[in-house]
Amino acid sequence: MKWRKLFLVAIKSIARNKMRSLLTMLGIIIGVGSVICLVALGQGSQKDIEGQVASLGTNLLIIRPGSSQLGGVHGGAGSLGTLKLKDVTALRNNASLLQAVSPEIRVQSQVVAGVRNWNTSIYGGDIEYLSIRNYQIASGRIFSARDLLVRAKVALLGQTVADQLFPGENPIGARIRIGNVPFQVIGVLASKGQSAMGSDQDDVILAPSTTVLYRLGDGKTLRSIVASASSSEQMDEAKAEVQQILRSAHRLSGEVEDDFRLRDQTEINQMATRVTGTLTLLLSAIAGVSLLVGGIGIMNIMLVSVTERTREIGIRLAIGARPRDVLAQFLIESATLSLCGGIIGIGVGLGGAAAGGQLLGISVVINPLVIALAVIFTGAVGIFFGFYPARKAANLNPIDALRYE
Amino acid sequence: MSAETLSIKDVTKVFDLGDVQVHALRGVSFNVQQGEFIAVMGSSGSGKSTLMNILGCLDLPTSGDYLLDGVPVATLNRNRLADLRNEKIGFVFQGFNLLPRTTALENVELPLLYDRRQRIPQPRDSAIVALTRVGLGDRLHHHPNQLSGGQQQRVAIARALVNSPAIVLADEPSGNLDSRTTLEVLALFQQLNREGLTLVLVTHETDVSRYASRLVELRDGRICRDEPILVPRDAKADLAKLPAEEHL
Numbered sequence: 076m077k078w079r080k081l082f083l084v085a086i087k088s089i090a091r092n093k094m095r096s097l098l099t100m101l102g103i104i105i106g107v108g109s110v111i112c113l114v115a116l117g118q119g120s121q122k123d124i125e126g127q128v129a130s131l132g133t134n135l136l137i138i139r140p141g142s143s144q145l146g147g148v149h150g151g152a153g154s155l156g157t158l159k160l161k162d163v164t165a166l167r168n169n170a171s172l173l174q175a176v177s178p179e180i181r182v183q184s185q186v187v188a189g190v191r192n193w194n195t196s197i198y199g200g201d202i203e204y205l206s207i208r209n210y211q212i213a214s215g216r217i218f219s220a221r222d223l224l225v226r227a228k229v230a231l232l233g234q235t236v237a238d239q240l241f242p243g244e245n246p247i248g249a250r251i252r253i254g255n256v257p258f259q260v261i262g263v264l265a266s267k268g269q270s271a272m273g274s275d276q277d278d279v280i281l282a283p284s285t286t287v288l289y290r291l292g293d294g295k296t297l298r299s300i301v302a303s304a305s306s307s308e309q310m311d312e313a314k315a316e317v318q319q320i321l322r323s324a325h326r327l328s329g330e331v332e333d334d335f336r337l338r339d340q341t342e343i344n345q346m347a348t349r350v351t352g353t354l355t356l357l358l359s360a361i362a363g364v365s366l367l368v369g370g371i372g373i374m375n376i377m378l379v380s381v382t383e384r385t386r387e388i389g390i391r392l393a394i395g396a397r398p399r400d401v402l403a404q405f406l407i408e409s410a411t412l413s414l415c416g417g418i419i420g421i422g423v424g425l426g427g428a429a430a431g432g433q434l435l436g437i438s439v440v441i442n443p444l445v446i447a448l449a450v451i452f453t454g455a456v457g458i459f460f461g462f463y464p465a466r467k468a469a470n471l472n473p474i475d476a477l478r479y480e
Numbered sequence: 481m482s483a484e485t486l487s488i489k490d491v492t493k494v495f496d497l498g499d500v501q502v503h504a505l506r507g508v509s510f511n512v513q514q515g516e517f518i519a520v521m522g523s524s525g526s527g528k529s530t531l532m533n534i535l536g537c538l539d540l541p542t543s544g545d546y547l548l549d550g551v552p553v554a555t556l557n558r559n560r561l562a563d564l565r566n567e568k569i570g571f572v573f574q575g576f577n578l579l580p581r582t583t584a585l586e587n588v589e590l591p592l593l594y595d596r597r598q599r600i601p602q603p604r605d606s607a608i609v610a611l612t613r614v615g616l617g618d619r620l621h622h623h624p625n626q627l628s629g630g631q632q633q634r635v636a637i638a639r640a641l642v643n644s645p646a647i648v649l650a651d652e653p654s655g656n657l658d659s660r661t662t663l664e665v666l667a668l669f670q671q672l673n674r675e676g677l678t679l680v681l682v683t684h685e686t687d688v689s690r691y692a693s694r695l696v697e698l699r700d701g702r703i704c705r706d707e708p709i710l711v712p713r714d715a716k717a718d719l720a721k722l723p724a725e726e727h728l
C-alpha cells in the first residue's frame with residue numbers, strides 16, 4: 076500500500092472540510108495547548124524557586140536556638156539564647172561533614188549616610204558566611220581575618236541599601252553610621268533578588284561577626300549558626316553529626332530535648348517539589364480529560380465522515396481495496412486530524428506560555444520531552460478513537476455501500 | 481474450445497425485505513469462455529445488474545455455484561475477493577460511481593492505488609492512456625461535476641480498463657452516449673476483445689447487442705435466450721460510415 080498516497084488522501088479530505096476539521100481539532104488544541112502552557116510555566120516557576128532556594132546558600136544548614144519552655148509556656152523560636160561562639164568553634168573542630176561554619180548575628184538598625192538614612196538588617200558573620208549564604212561581591216573587597224580579629228568597623232552593602240543610601244554614587248570608601256557606630260563601606264554585594272519567601276535579600280548589610288556581636292549586639296547571643304554540608308547527599312548525616320556535637324557541647328544528657336533546632340534546605344526543596352507534584356498530577360488530569368474529550372470529538376466526526384462517504388468506501392472496495400486499506404485510510408485520517416490539533420495546540424500553548432510568563436514575571440521552560448509526549452499522545456488518541464469508525468468503514472459490504480443513499 | 485473463464489450454475493438471488501422476498505434471479509446457469517463478447521439483454525428489473533454484481537464478485541448468490549477461473553468464489557475471503565476485483569475484473573457501474581470532487585485522472589488511477597503487486601508500474605501514465613483511449617485525453621483534470629453524463633460514463637469505462645483486467649463487466653456502458661460515442665466505445669471494446677479481453681455488457685438496445693458475439697436474454701430472473709451472434713457487426717467500419725458532419 077502506498078502510504079504517501081494514503082496520507083495525501085487524508086490531508087485532502089481534512090482540507091475539504093476546513094471548518095469542521097478545525098472545530099473537531101479544537102478539543103485537542105485546547106487540551107494540548109493548556110497543558111503545554113501550564114507545564115512551561117510550572118517548570119519555569121519551579122526553576123525560579125530552585126534558583127531562589129539555591130540563593131539561600133548551597134547545602135545550607137541553619138541552627139537556631141530552641142524555644143524556651145517555662146511551666147508549659149512556650150517562648151518564640153530562638154527565645155533561648157543557647158547558641159554561643161564556642162558552639163561554632165566546637166563545630167569547626169569536630170564536624171567532618173561540614174564544609175564551612177559561621178555564626179550569624181542579626182541587628183535591625185537605622186543606617187545613616189550623609190543626609191540619607193535607611194532601616195535595615197545588619198548581619199554579622201565570618202568570612203565563610205558569604206559562601207555559605209551564597210553572597211557574592213559586586214565591587215570592593217570582603218572583610219579579612221584581621222577585620223574579624225580587631226572587630227573592624229567595615230561593612231558590605233546589599234544592592235538595595237547601596238541604592239537607598241548612595242543613589243548613583245560609588246559607596247566604596249564612604250562612611251556610614253549604623254546606630255551610633257561609624258563604619259566604612261568596603262564593598263557592595265551582588266544582587267540576589269527575592270528569597271523563596273518573597274523577602275528582599277539585597278536589603279542587608281554584612282559586617283564581621285565580632286563587630287556586630289560586640290559593637291552592635293549584646294556580646295553573647297547568636298541569632299543562629301549557619302553551615303554548609305560537604306555534599307547534598309549527606310545532609311541527613313551532617314545534621315545528625317551537628318546535633319550530636321551540639322548536644323555534647325551543651326552537655327545534654329539522654330532524655331533532655333535539644334535546646335536548638337536544625338533546619339535545612341531540603342525541607343524547603345521538599346515543599347517546592349510537593350507543590351510541583353500536585354501541579355503535575357493536576358496537569359495530567361487536565362491532559363487526560365481534554366484528550367478524552369478531544370478524542371470523542373474525533374470519533375464522532377469520523378463516524379459522520381464514514382456515513383457521508385459510504386459510497387466512496389463502496390467504490391474503493393468495489394475496485395479492489397482490501398478492508399485493511401480502507402481501515403488504514405480512515406485511521407490515517409483521524410490520526411492526522413488529531414496530530415494537526417496536537418501540533419497547533421503545542422504552538423498555541425508555547426505562545427500562551429511566553430505571554431503568560433511575561434505577564435506574571437516567571438520563567439518559561441520549554442521541555443522537549445513534554446512536546447514529544449504531546450505529539451505521541453495526540454497521534455495515539457487519533458488512532459484509538461479513529462479505530463471504531465475506521466473498522467466500521469472497512470467492514471462495509473461493497474454492494475450495500477454502493478447502494479447507500 | 482477455449483478455457484471457461486466464468487461459470488455459474490443454478491444461481492439464485494433473493495432479496496429479503498422483511499415482509500416481501502424479491503426473487504431477482506431464479507436459477508441462472510451459463511458459462512463464459514475466454515475471449516467472448518456477451519451482450520446481456522432483458523427488460524428493466526429482469527435481474528441483469530444483480531447478475532453482473534455476482535459475476536463481479538461484489539455480491540454473493542443466495543444459492544448456486546460460481547466458479548471464476550475454476551475457483552469457487554464462495555470460498556474466498558474478503559481480501560482474496562478484493563484482489564480478484566482489483567486484478568481480474570474491470571467493472572463499469574450502471575450509475576458510473578465516480579468519486580466526487582476528484583479529477584477524472586485520479587478516478588481512473590484509483591484501482592492502481594490498490595495494485596498490491598505493482599502489476600502496472602506507471603499508474604499515472606496508464607491512467608492517461610486509458611482516458612485517451614475513451615477520448616477524454618483533454619479532460620484529465622476535470623471533476624465529475626464538470627463532465628457531461630456521457631463523459632462521466634467514459635471515465636468509468638477508463639477506470640475499468642486501467643488495471644488491464646481479463647474480464648470487463650459493463651452495466652449499460654452506452655446508456656448515456658450518443659450514437660457516435662457509443663460506436664467509439666464499442667469499437668474500443670471490440671478491439672480489446674480481439675486482443676483477448678472477455679466482455680460482458682448489459683444493454684437495452686438491440687442495436688448495441690449486434691456488436692457482441694453472443695446474446696443472453698434474461699426475463700424475470702431466468703435466461704430465456706442464449707445464442708451466438710454468427711456475424712457481429714464491426715463498430716469501426718460502422719464508425720467510418722457515419723457522415724463526417726455528425727462529428728462535432
Ligand SMILES: Nc1ncnc2c1ncn2[C@@H]1O[C@H](COP(=O)(O)OP(=O)(O)OP(=O)(O)O)[C@@H](O)[C@H]1O
Pocket residue numbers: 478495497502503504522523524525526527528529530531574
Ligand atoms: N438491494 C436490493 N434489495 C431489494 N431488491 C433488489 C435489490 N437489488 C435489486 N433488487 C430487485 O431485484 C430485481 C432485479 O434488479 P436488477 O437491478 O438486477 O434489474 P436490472 O435488470 O438491472 O434492471 P435495469 O435494466 O432497470 O437496470 C428488481 O426487481 C429489483 O427491485
Ligand SMILES: [Mg+2]
Pocket residue numbers: 528529530574651
Ligand atoms: Mg440494472
